[in-house]
Amino acid sequence: MNDANMVNAVMLLLFFLLLAGGLLVLQVFLSMQKAPWPGLVLPVLGLLAAASVTVARVLYSVELGGGMALMGLWLFVLASIPSLVGFGVYRLCREKVRERRSRSVREEELSRMTMQDLD
DSSP states (O other): OOHHHHHHHHHHHHHHHHHHHHHHHHHHHHHTSSSSGGGGHHHHHHHHHHHHHHHHHHHTOSOOSHHHHHHHHHHHHHHTHHHHHHHHHHHHHHHHHHHHHHHHHHHHHHHHHHHHHHO
16 A cells, blocks of 8 residues: 555545534534434434335345345444434433423522511
């Protein structure tokens, strides 16, 4: 492998790492919104993409038989890994949002009680 190919491989790896990092940051941002549904957009799109790739691979394959079904299952599992990570990020972020919201409600109630005590 010559130096030009090595540089191209490193640049491609950096590009995909930056893309994955950007998507992760976007997932966290969407998951931290007040409404719960924006955080589900990327993981659901990922699952739809995984399902479509799997169906296309199985349908357009020349080989038919039990091995093809197993290969399709493995393809779906591997293609769904980013979606599973997205759902995990969503769940963690929603727990933080709920915790932050309940904390602010408690602080507001405490503030009201203090104001009532002063009156």
